[in-house]
Amino acid sequence: MNDAQEHREEDAAVGEDSGTRFYGLNDEIVQEIQEAIEREDAALIYERLADWHSADMADLIEQLKPKLRLPFLQIMGERVDPDVYSDLDENVREHLVDDMEPAEIAAFLNELELDDAVDVLESFEEDEQREVLKEIPADERVVLQEGLSYGEDSAGRLMQRNLIAVPEYWDIGQTIDYMRDTDDLPDEFYEIFVVDPRHHPIGTLSLNRAMRSKRQVLVRDIMDTEQKLIPVDMDQEEVAYLFQQYRLASAAVVNEDGALIGVITVDDIVDVISEEAEEDILRLGGVSEDDLFGSVMSTTRARFLWLFVNLLTAIAASVAIGLFDATMEAIIALAVLMPIVASMGGNAGTQTLTVAVRALATKELTAGNMLRILSKETMVAFLNGSIFAVLIGIVAWLWFSSLNIGLIIALAMIVNIIVAAVAGMIVPVTLDRMKIDPAIASSVFVTTVTDIVGFVAFLGLATIVLL
Amino acid sequence: MNDAQEHREEDAAVGEDSGTRFYGLNDEIVQEIQEAIEREDAALIYERLADWHSADMADLIEQLKPKLRLPFLQIMGERVDPDVYSDLDENVREHLVDDMEPAEIAAFLNELELDDAVDVLESFEEDEQREVLKEIPADERVVLQEGLSYGEDSAGRLMQRNLIAVPEYWDIGQTIDYMRDTDDLPDEFYEIFVVDPRHHPIGTLSLNRAMRSKRQVLVRDIMDTEQKLIPVDMDQEEVAYLFQQYRLASAAVVNEDGALIGVITVDDIVDVISEEAEEDILRLGGVSEDDLFGSVMSTTRARFLWLFVNLLTAIAASVAIGLFDATMEAIIALAVLMPIVASMGGNAGTQTLTVAVRALATKELTAGNMLRILSKETMVAFLNGSIFAVLIGIVAWLWFSSLNIGLIIALAMIVNIIVAAVAGMIVPVTLDRMKIDPAIASSVFVTTVTDIVGFVAFLGLATIVLL
The missing domain is CATH 3.10.580.10 (CBS-domain)
Incomplete structure (x- = not known):
């Protein structure tokens, strides 16, 4: 009894959190619910989750250990608001629905708003979809099938049909x-x-x-x-x-x-704005879709392609370096310094391409102002390139007591940072015109360019000047 | 007269574009307006821009060459909806408002909704702000000042006071x-x-x-x-x-x-959701704020810091490489291959940190499920790391006809990809707990770790095995 009282006080504390979080979950509740599921303490669970919003409930399920999710739903039974299923992460939902009968699925689809129901239905394989649709009354089935007939990510999917x-x-x-x-x-x-x-x-x-x-x-x-x-x-x-x-x-x-x-x-x-921004963020990071709750195998597969492309470009960069192995053998300092030029180019290029990808998404960057912005980026690159050329030139000169090496790395640096800015702007714009999402492919192109130009400019200049 | 008719037809074509764009600007209109401003053809401009929405007008101004923006506004005069000023990019607005009198500014602030007016006002320096506020009637000034008194990015700034x-x-x-x-x-x-x-x-x-x-x-x-x-x-x-x-x-x-x-x-x-997502995208790319329309000097300054931090980390990586110069001098193939290990680690780490940063922003990644997701990421890294270890091991073996080099790079690769996953998860989570935005700093920490571990693992193993 004291226990229940204590819980109620904690609950109040959650509602008016001390600062950063005013609503939603916290780790203590998740922990407490997990323990309650394990000892099958339904009363505590009912009490703690009374009046919870479906979105919070979905968050809670995502946070539970996977093996506790189904037991949790069994304990909750009828108490689960069907909206919970549309709020759930797709990976978690698929995992849960796998264990349900088509009739059960049909029953809760019935409770959802059309766009949510279509979303849930779409996440199934085609034969599963058919099984579930069979269980739905004919008039609602027609509406759902019409919803499914609109392209994914189309206005037809977003719309509600009820209106005045x-x-x-x-x-x-x-x-x-x-x-x-x-x-x-x-x-x-x-x-x-x-x-x-x-x-x-x-x-x-x-x-x-x-x-x-x-x-x-x-x-x-x-x-x-x-x-x-x-x-x-x-x-x-x-x-x-x-x-x-x-x-x-x-x-x-x-x-x-x-x-x-x-x-x-x-x-x-x-939701669309969040999704689209999330897509850009993940794609720029080389991740094809939100896989936080994905299985190990599906995540491994999804990330493999990007890493494989990167392996090919890294090998290409190594081939370029290999052209100058005699130069490096003669002056090993070059091998020590060469990653600096490539790395700075890669970062400068990423800055420009990030701004460009974002500006293309918001339609601020267009054919009309592309040249103006490209020339600005080139100026910025020239200024920053010059500063960093001087800095790294001095460091290299002092480190290896060779003015020549300092001059060579400085020149290579300025060249590579300017190339980075130009590639960082032209690559995404070109991809965009070719109707390829610039967020997904710009980064690999630009860093390949800056790696190869960085290594070749530095080692090539050294070969000419020092050998 | 035929000319005007032609324009009207084009206009209709803009409204019902052939596919990708249904509304908004296109490059032809921007070009046409620019030419009209240059030859001071006010009639054409009035006709072409009749009934334009303030947001499209703001886009148009952003697209114009900077030197044509003020002449454009002078031609438009009273026809400019004051909302245009709150829709404008901040950099462009500041540039324009610089040339206006405080009384003119006060007049159009008056026309804006409170949150927009506060936004515009806030972009001014403090003394400019005071000048403008002086020109505003006392009762409205009080409201504006109260708006300004709420913290930037607080609910007080977003709210409207008019309600029922x-x-x-x-x-x-x-x-x-x-x-x-x-x-x-x-x-x-x-x-x-x-x-x-x-x-x-x-x-x-x-x-x-x-x-x-x-x-x-x-x-x-x-x-x-x-x-x-x-x-x-x-x-x-x-x-x-x-x-x-x-x-x-x-x-x-x-x-x-x-x-x-x-x-x-x-x-x-x-707007807030777009802004916050944009902030994350830009910060992950090493850009502190949207600088597409910023001046060369301010853009150069803003990007300098990130590049400077990267220079320091790149030098640190070079120092690590320098420890093994004797090894590389003996076997130059090592210098040729070493960027591959670092690059793959960097990319694998970026994948993980991107997912983690995004999941922290959406509150899907918490202290409660951190360990579970970390162990999943480690499994994914082990699987992908193993595959890429075999691939690069075979490539290196065949390239340099040395089984030992193949084995060494394979081992270094698997180590670095696993380290990348762990760092890619722990760094953003730790920054988040320290109340530092993980989007802004994760990337530099993670790539520093993967660079140094990549170089040291590869060259260190080679030193032990081959020398």
Whole structure:
């Protein structure tokens, strides 16, 4: 009894944390729940997790040791909000759902909003998908199948089909009465859509505008006719761009004929923006997808390709070095110093390419200003290159008591940093024009260039001057 | 006249682009406007830019050659929507505002929403700020100064002060009448706040719920009492986490006493999420802030520090290599091959640290599961390390016809890739616990470790075995 009381006090402390975290999990709770699962103390678990939000519950499941996840769900039983499954990391979800019957899966898909249900369904293999779909009532199955038919990452996947559309000749009173009489409305929405007889959107009416108008005011007189329409096959990255650029709260999705078929709201976009940024971060780091909760084998496979490409480029750099083995044999100081030039070039190149990749993603870098920004980057490289050339020149001179070596490394440094800036800008822009994601491949190209130029410039100059 | 018609057709083509871009700028328009500015063809500019959204206008200004930006604004005059200034890149804005009088600046600040006005004001030096504030009417100045008083990146900066708060004993009819009679409402809002007599928030009422209820229904009977309150000094990153985690559309901001003082809506959060992700991307790439439109000097300065740190670590790696100069002199193949081991370690380490930095940002990686994920990363490194050890071992053996060299590089490779995984996980986690942003410093630590371990393992083993 004292125990329970203590828990309750801790719980309060979690809600109003001492500083950095106000909400969400902490390690003590995870630890406590794990112990409770192990000794099958359902009462404690129920008490501690009462009223938890589905997103926190999903986080908790991710944090549990994998072997405790299914026992946890069995203990929780009906208490698990189906939303938990759409909030879960995909790797963890797949692992859990593997142990469920198609009928169980169908039952909880039923509880999810359409976009979440399609997400869950899509993570299955095709035959699994069919099994599950068989268990779903026909009318909902049709909706799900239509959802699946839109391309991954398309506007069709993001949209909700539930929306309010009214004709322009209605007045506010009719609109409100219609809303009061309709049961199947979305949980949250911000706008009423105004459509013509062919169901083409012709304007929008924000709820606050509608609420502040008298019942007899006509919709057409207060609707906002400026609207951004989203084609159902638009890529989600482009959709996110529109929402950000024009600060939209929601936007109508139209089919090929221009008819209103759905609505995307800004809260769906929040996830897209995170996903797209995450994708760029991971790709720049040579990781193809979020594999934190992936298995050892799948993670190994996913990272292999990038490392293999890097092995080839590293061997190419070594071949370049091998051309100068006689020079290095004569002056071993060159072998000692040569990684510095390559490393500085690699870092300078990475700085430029990071800015370029980001600016391409935000559409700030375009064909129009590319040359101007390239010339700026070259100037920056010249300035920083000169400073570092002097610094490393002096270090090398003093270290090996050879002014010549100092001059050679200084010259190689400035050349390589300028080459790095040019490659760091041109490589991503070129990839982008070739419709290849610059985040995924720029880095390997640029560092290959800076490695090879770094080694060849340094060793080549040394061969000419010193031998 | 034919000319104007042609332009109009082009314009239509921009609106419904052939594929990738549906909205926004394209290079042809930028080029055309630049030429029009140069020949002072105001009529063409007015025609082409009629009804442009402020965000597109800001993009256009960023794309113009710097020397054409002020002439452009002079031609546009009153036609420039003040929102353009808050949409502009900070570097470009500073450059433009330098040429304006404080009174002019004050005039357009007046037109902006509070959070945007504070942003613009904050980008000025302190004395400039004072000059501008002097020109602003006293009542608005107080509001701006209060905005400035909240920490940069705090909830206080993000919030809007305009909101609707009603007592719980009102009915829907009273609420609607109050909204109809109040002029100073925000442009967009999604919720009505319910407060107690001390103005503490006790619930929320979504507009759609309110609209669908009869006039005589009491607010207290339909309000949602589950709400996430945001302390005014909460960091914007934490605020964004709350919005994403709990899919909030808006949330109440409270002061130290718990009284309602503002509201943050999800569209403000969209920008925060982009900003925070951009910060991580740039920092991982060794760039401290978005400098695409920065001057040569400020960009050079900003990038210098990172390159300088890298110079020191590169010299440290060279010192490590220098310990083995006799070994390399005896067997020059070692100098040729050594960058491969370091490079593979660097890449494997970057993969792991990228996943770790991202998982720390999304709160998926915690003290609770750190050991589990570390052991997974080590397994992955062991597997990939073994494969690459065999590959490079065979290449080196055949290249230099020495089985010993093949064995040595294979062993060094596996050691370095495992070290890379461990460092790639432990370094960001440790920095995070020390309250240092792991995105900013992880990469330099990890690559220093993999460089030095790579060189020392390879050359050290060679010294033991071969000499």
